Amino acid sequence: MSLVITDECINCDVCEPECPNEAIYQGEEIYEIDPDKCTECVGHYDEPQCQQVCPVDCIPLDPNNSETKDQLVAKYEKLTGETYAE
Known part of the structure; x- marks a missing residue:
């Protein structure tokens, strides 16, 4: 799944x-996440970095954008042009 930023966002700019x-x-009122670019940091880090730094824990999985790990890996490879290596 990609992640989503909820309306609990305080626009702290750390994510x-x-x-x-x-x-x-930056969206109209709060930060937003483009689901076409979000890989939950697969290929980059072990955990989503935005979730790690968010002080109000307002970045859950997006139930409207369900993706498997294989789909996230494919998206990572498409976005970066690199081959995924665990």
Whole structure:
């Protein structure tokens, strides 16, 4: 699944620079995540970095964008042009 930022976001600006895929951007009211770019940090880190730095824990899995690990790996490879290595 990709991740989603809920309306509990306080616009603290810490998540955006942590995203290796540049999937996080400032929306009209709060930060948002582009599901086409979010790989949950698969290929980059062991855990989603935005979740690690969020002070209010407002970045859960997006139930509307369910993806398997294989799908996340394929997205990582498409976005980076690199082969996934565990």
